[in-house]
Amino acid sequence: MGATEKPRRITMTPAALRVREAAARLFYERGIHAVGVDLIAAEAGVTKKTLYDRFGSKEQIVVEYLADRDERWRAFLDQYLAAAPPAPPARVLAVFDASHAWSSEHSSKGCSMVNAxxxxxxxxH
Structure with missing residues (x-):
């Protein structure tokens, strides 16, 4: 996939959501390379066949994990920006406030994108 190409996304079924949630937790805790599809399937309560039927590859699971994390971060940040006064310094500070709040709540091991x-x-890739 080229740098300007958008990654393909899949439709999330209940099983796919469980896979993505399990993978997200495992990837963030242990690292992407350290986590295999057998463990993801077991943690999600699905078969390996179901995992591959929904995602096609571990790479697609990584795409969904990172895209979901990015979407959640942007929505979180948008709340802080919407509440900030319109003055540029206040908007810049809102980004830092959001980052601090996000890391306190979600990111004890740093940024998922940087880690990936x-x-x-x-x-x-």
Whole structure:
């Protein structure tokens, strides 16, 4: 996939949501390379066949995990920006306030995107 190409996304069924949630927790706690599809399937309560039927590959699970995390972060940030006064310094400070609140609530191990990039640094991924 090229740098300007958008990743393909899948429709989330209840089983796919369980897979994504289990994968997100495991990827964030242990790292993407350290987690295999057998463990993800077991943690999600699905068969490996179901996992591959829904996602096609571990790579697609990673895409869904990171895209979901990004969407949740942007929605979280939007709340802080919407509540900030319109003055540019206040809007900049709102980004820092949101980042602090997010990391306190969600990110004891740092940014998921940065962590993923550290593991998968090939730009063609």
């Amino acid at each position: 990039h550290a593991e998968i640094s090939d730009p063609s």
